[in-house]
Amino acid sequence: MKAVISVTGKDGxxxxxxxxxxxxxxxxxxxxISQTVLGGYFAMIMIADVSALNVQFxxxxxxxxxxxKESGLQINTMHEDIFxxxxxx
Amino acid sequence: xxxxxxxxxxxxxxxxxxxxxxxxxxxMGISLYDCVxxxxxxxxxxxxxxxxxxxxxxxxxxxxxxxxYGIPIVNKRVSVTPVALIGGKSSADDxxxxxxxxxxxxxxxGINFIGGYSALVQKGMSRGGEELIKSIxxxxxxxDFLCSxxxxxxxxxxxxxxxxxxxxxxxxxxxxxxxxxxxxGCAKFVVFANAPEDNPFMAxxxxxxxxxxxxxxVGVSGPGVVAAAIKRAGNCDFGELANIIKKTAYKITSVxxxxxxxxxxxxGVPFGIVDLSLxxxxxxxxxxxxxxxxxxxxxxxxxxxxxxxxxxxxAVKKGGVMASSSVGxxxxxxxxxxxxEGMIEAVNVGALHLNKLEAMTAVCSVGLDMIAIPGDTPVExxxxxxxxxxxxxxxxxxxxxxxxxxxxxKKVGDSVDFGGLLGTAPIMEVSPYSSCEFIHRGGHIxxxxxxxxx
Numbered sequence: 001m002k003a004v005i006s007v008t009g010k011d012g013x014x015x016x017x018x019x020x021x022x023x024x025x026x027x028x029x030x031x032x033i034s035q036t037v038l039g040g041y042f043a044m045i046m047i048a049d050v051s052a053l054n055v056q057f058x059x060x061x062x063x064x065x066x067x068x069k070e071s072g073l074q075i076n077t078m079h080e081d082i083f084x085x086x087x088x089x
Numbered sequence: 090x091x092x093x094x095x096x097x098x099x100x101x102x103x104x105x106x107x108x109x110x111x112x113x114x115x116x117m118g119i120s121l122y123d124c125v126x127x128x129x130x131x132x133x134x135x136x137x138x139x140x141x142x143x144x145x146x147x148x149x150x151x152x153x154x155x156x157x158y159g160i161p162i163v164n165k166r167v168s169v170t171p172v173a174l175i176g177g178k179s180s181a182d183d184x185x186x187x188x189x190x191x192x193x194x195x196x197x198x199g200i201n202f203i204g205g206y207s208a209l210v211q212k213g214m215s216r217g218g219e220e221l222i223k224s225i226x227x228x229x230x231x232x233d234f235l236c237s238x239x240x241x242x243x244x245x246x247x248x249x250x251x252x253x254x255x256x257x258x259x260x261x262x263x264x265x266x267x268x269x270x271x272x273x274g275c276a277k278f279v280v281f282a283n284a285p286e287d288n289p290f291m292a293x294x295x296x297x298x299x300x301x302x303x304x305x306x307v308g309v310s311g312p313g314v315v316a317a318a319i320k321r322a323g324n325c326d327f328g329e330l331a332n333i334i335k336k337t338a339y340k341i342t343s344v345x346x347x348x349x350x351x352x353x354x355x356x357g358v359p360f361g362i363v364d365l366s367l368x369x370x371x372x373x374x375x376x377x378x379x380x381x382x383x384x385x386x387x388x389x390x391x392x393x394x395x396x397x398x399x400x401x402x403x404a405v406k407k408g409g410v411m412a413s414s415s416v417g418x419x420x421x422x423x424x425x426x427x428x429x430e431g432m433i434e435a436v437n438v439g440a441l442h443l444n445k446l447e448a449m450t451a452v453c454s455v456g457l458d459m460i461a462i463p464g465d466t467p468v469e470x471x472x473x474x475x476x477x478x479x480x481x482x483x484x485x486x487x488x489x490x491x492x493x494x495x496x497x498x499k500k501v502g503d504s505v506d507f508g509g510l511l512g513t514a515p516i517m518e519v520s521p522y523s524s525c526e527f528i529h530r531g532g533h534i535x536x537x538x539x540x541x542x543x
Contacts, residue, residue, distance in 0.1 A: 006102055034095050045098055058156045076102065078159035085343040087097040089411075 002080040003028065003050045003057075005064060009073035011042040019046065019075065022067045027054040042073070047080070101340075105160055109313035109375040110341065112348045113368045114164040115151045116204075116289035117144050118296035118304040118361065121170040129183045132175070133190040140167060140194040140203075143303055143358075148199040150355045154348055162348065163310075163510075167195065168294035169205035173221040181224040188228035188235050195234040202277075204294035206237040209284070212246040213533075222255045226262040229274045236292035242282040242479045244486045248534035250476065256280045257472035257528075261495060264464065268497035271505040275494040276427075276459060280475050282482030282489050287362050288418040293455070293490060304361035305353040306418060309345035311337075312367045312429075313374040315405070319383040330384065331404045338365065338408030346413045364418030365409035366454065367401075369429040371512035377401075377422050378431025378441075389431055390441030398422060399452035419488060421454030427507065427514035428459055436515045443474070443517050451481050456490035461505050461514035464497040471495060473524030484537050 007019055016035065023030055023046070032047040053060055061077045068075030104110040124135035148165045155162040172187055179187065188206055195203040206228060208218035225237050239256055242248040260275055267274035279293045286297020289306035296304070318337045319330065345363040353360035369377045378389035381397045402421045410416050424446065426432045435441035443460065450456045457478050462471070475491045482489030496505045496516060504515040 004098055006098065045095055058153055061156050061159070076106075076159050078101075079157045081347055082158040082160065082344060083093045083098055083101055085347045086101055086340040087093045089339075 001049070001051045002031070003048050004078050004080055004083060005046040005048060006076045007042070007044040007046070007068065007073055009042055009068070009071070011037045011040050012071070015042055015071065015073065016044065018067065018071055019044070022064060023048055026060050026063060027052050028060065104311070104314045104340075108311075108317045109370070109372060110311050110344070111161040111163050112155075112307060112345055113310040114166055114289050114308040115147065115162060115348065115352050116166045116168055116294055116306050116308065117147050117356070117358065118168045118287065118300055118306060119143050120296055120300065120302050121172070121175045125175050125177060127177055129179060129186055132177070133186055136187065137190050137194050140169070140191070141197050144198050144200070146356060150352055154351050154355070158344070158347065160344060160348075164202070165200050166289070166291060166294065167198070167200055167203045168289070168296045169203065170296050170298070171205055171207040171209055173208035173215070173218045174298065176217045176221060179217065179220060181220045184221050184224035185228050185231065188224065188232050192232035192235045200234070202234050202236050202291040204236040204238065204291050205296055206235050207239065207295045209240045210249055210252040211240050211243040213249065214252060222252070222259060225259045225278060226266050226274070229263055229277050230266040236277045236294065238279045238281055238284065238293045238295060240281045240284040242483050244283060244483050245536055247536040248282070248476065248479055248483055250528070250534060251531050253280070253472050253475050253479065254528055254531065257468045257475060260471055260493060261468050264495045264497050271507060272464070272494050272496045273507050273511070276492065276507055276511050279490050279492040280479070282479040283487060284490075285418050285488055289364050290366065290368065290419060292492065300361070301359055303358045305349060305356060305358050306361040306364065307345045307349035307352065308364040308366060308368060308418065309341050310368045311341040312369045312377045312380055314341060315367065315401070316374070316376065316380040316383050319380060327400065331400060334401060334404035335408030338405040339412045342409035342412035360415070362415045362417030363409075363413040365405055365413075365416055365420040366418065367405055367422040369423060369425065370510055371428055371430050371433070373430055376429045376431035377424055378429050378435055382431065388438065388440035389435040390445050394445065395448050395452055398424070398449050402453040419454040423455055423458060424449055424453060425458035425492075426460050426517070427512040428510060429512070433513060433515060436517060443519060447477060447481070450478060450489055451485060454488055456482070458490065458492045459494070459511065459514060460492070461494040461496045461499070461516050462519050463500050463516055464495050465500070466495045466519055467523070467525070469523065469525040469528040470519055472528045474519065476528070480534075
């Protein structure tokens with residue numbers, strides 16, 4: 001089971017580190033990262049394996065969002081199935 | 090990217106965050122046949138117990154799925170067997186007790202509407218149906234979350250004009266009884282032709298007679314997503330435009346199917362249908378009228394609007410059908426006035442009138458929806474408007490409906506604000522000429538021919 005974690009906001013030092021640390025804390029294994037900075041605006045999409053989470057998926061979504069808020073970032077965590085169903089026939 | 094492309098991911102996120110993509114409703118249909126009792130107290134207890142047990146977790150499950158996929162699931166609702174079918178020997182006063190029971194159950198489980206305070210009277214009226222119709226004004230005035238509907242006609246049965254007359258009188262009384270709240274009672278009552286039995290959308294949802302014991306139906310939405318896709322496409326011909334709408338509808342419906350499958354599994358209830366309707370809200374960027382305007386019409390309501398809507402409705406169905414294992418309900422574009430920011434503006438600038446709306450309903454679902462008319466509109470005129478709308482459905486073998494609000498004390502130029510998803514309705518002009526003699530004839534308009542079609 002995989003999740004897509006999207007992170008957007010003003011660029012700064014240590015964003016990837018912060019988000020990765022939170023993933024590790026919850027037991028999410030990062031398997032892919034795509035990240036860019038455009039005009040001072042940070043955007044990252046992470047794919048994480050969430051099969052071995054040590055918290056409920058719903059709580060993981062909340063933790064990530066809260067961690068983002070602390071750093072002025074918007075973090076959305078979504079189950080991969082929504083993308084698979086919308087974009088694959 | 091290992092799963093889908095970054096562009097796909099960003100497209101989905103953009104649809105949700107900026108184009109108002111959501112799942113409009115998860116509606117649990119519950120049969121009330123086994124609640125029947127000859128004692129009204131026991132009947133009410135049975136209904137309350139069954140609904141609160143069956144749908145106990147619907148809000149929790151719905152919210153959980155919304156969080157899992159990062160998509161808002163706006164409404165969690167329940168529809169029940171048309172109450173007139175299980176009321177037995179109940180009088181109108183007894184029916185009000187059932188209405189209050191349903192409302193109490195809705196509040197207990199935390200849903201925002203419960204539908205099925207309904208009667209199917211297309212061919213004729215049983216005693217139960219008649220008593221229920223009589224009880225509607227009081228029932229909807231004294232409850233908060235209850236929705237009511239009548240099926241007054243079908244292509245096979247014709248049009249029950251006596252039922253339309255009773256419905257017109259009920260609407261007028263309901264407007265008066267809820268006059269302190271802008272006649273909001275009328276927003277919870279809809280009159281149908283060819284009512285679908287698996288519709289998840291309010292106010293017309295009920296759990297039809299051929300439905301299983303319990304079922305999950307899901308209504309998708311996404312006018313904003315379609316409008317944005319058309320805008321991005323720029324100047325293309327109708328063939329390409331239809332393809333863009335189909336692809337977008339496929340994506341929207343896929344989400345509905347995913348949510349429906351999950352909800353059914355988690356609640357331990359069979360999946361019923363996904364309803365493909367494009368359902369607008371009063372929010373900016375969530376309007377069906379704006380889709381039509383993005384197709385190239387200066388204002389919704391101008392010449393070409395019916396053609397644009399016909400194409401939109403058809404393309405939405407073609408795209409949506411492929412994304413779902415089972416499609417049903419109303420499945421079409423909704424054109425409610427008060428619930429659609431673009432429609433409201435079109436009425437306010439004089440571009441959209443009742444006559445054009447009526448023509449538009451011939452090519453889309455669901456009908457004259459959430460239309461406020463002057464408070465002093467005669468009952469017979471209200472019945473005439475309903476009869477016209479119903480005739481369109483009966484002759485064209487489709488669902489049509491009317492949800493009219495003769496807003497007490499209001500006249501053309503005023504507007505009424507219902508708040509929330511029900512929105513704001515400008516009062517629309519009706520014909521000053523009488524329909525009185527026609528309506529007072531009473532009886533039944535026979536079913537239409539199905540051959541010699543011209």
